[in-house]
Amino acid sequence: MPFLNIQRDGSIVTVTMDQPETRNALTGNTAVQEFVQLCDDVRKDTGIKVLILTASGAVFSSGGNVKDMRRFFDDALLPDVIREEYRQGIQRIPRALMELDVPVICAVNGPAVGAGLDLACMCDIRICSETATFAESFVRVGIVPGDGGAWLLPRAVGMAKASEMAFTGEAIDARDALACGLVSRVVPTEQLLRTARALAAKIAANPGAVMRMTKRLLREGERGTLDSVLELSAACQAIAHKTADHREAVTAFIEKRTPRFY
Structure with missing residues (x-):
């Protein structure tokens, strides 16, 4: 099954990460290829004015698949091979999204963890539901932000707050996310997509x-x-x-x- 569910309404495209059974993990599946292809298609289509990114299920994205990380325990898998895997893998998502000229609204419906938080930071505007939480949690599984989070998060919340989140790995709730500027709006869960679409319509009304x-x-x-x-x-x-x-x-x-x- 595709990772992304893509729907178009006029000049507005809504993209839904649609693997709730994996908590919309970004690794161990076709997520990277689909995001890169999506950005390429949108960039070429001048009729598209706004992109909305959200997710199905109770979780926005859990980031990397932690169970899949056990394969790195293999001594035969050398560091230079792993480095190239990151370059040709998940790092293609921030490169693609950051080069996208179309405004992107991220509607965070639940926990955004690790690379899931960084994915939200790749978007231009972030709004979230009252149940959303955000965690730069890499340190808690003994790794660093491998997908550009060290560049993305400080630009979203400032260096001090980004350092606190990255060094502790602790999650912040929707209210704290609004206070530090990570999101611009917090809305009831049932109003999240409606709010995102209304904002997209205001943007799409412009040239x-x-x-x-x-x-x-x-x-x-x-x-x-x-x-x-x-x-x-x-x-x-x-x-x-x-x-x-x-x-x-x-x-x-x-x-x-x-x-x-x-």
Whole structure:
């Protein structure tokens, strides 16, 4: 069975991790390949404006499959082989998601543990249910964040909070996640997808091409200098001024009507 259940409603795509029997683990299955293929497909389809990522069952994602980790006990499996497995395996997910120009809303329905938390941090906007919890728990099973969590989590919550979570491995609840900025909203469980879809609809009402460039500028702003971001902004703005959507937006503003974007 596929790991991802993908449904499209106009310009909004809802992606559901759908292996609740494994607590939506990201290893030991086809999750990596499916995420990479999804991002490739979405990147090529200019009709898609927003992606919603959520999960079925009571758990968002347990991250790596801990039972599968026993195979690393084999002395014949050398460190350089394991390193390459990470490079060609789970590390392909953050590379794919971080290069995706379409805004991604993560609707966390339950515990997000280890790589599951890091997966949520790869998204642009995170909202969660009241039952959600978050744990950077790698240290508790004697490993480090191998999927980019050391880069992702500090950018979501700040270095001090990220260090506390990574060094203790303890989980925080939805209220604490809201307080530290890990999520922007906490809603009752039954309202989670409804809230995510309403937010997606607000985003999708805007011009798609400009939205993609805006996300690219925000991503560049995380790692670039002011000069590099200004230069890229000037280039993107030159393109934006020549789009049909910009012409329609300005015309609609002057005519005092709702713009019609395509």
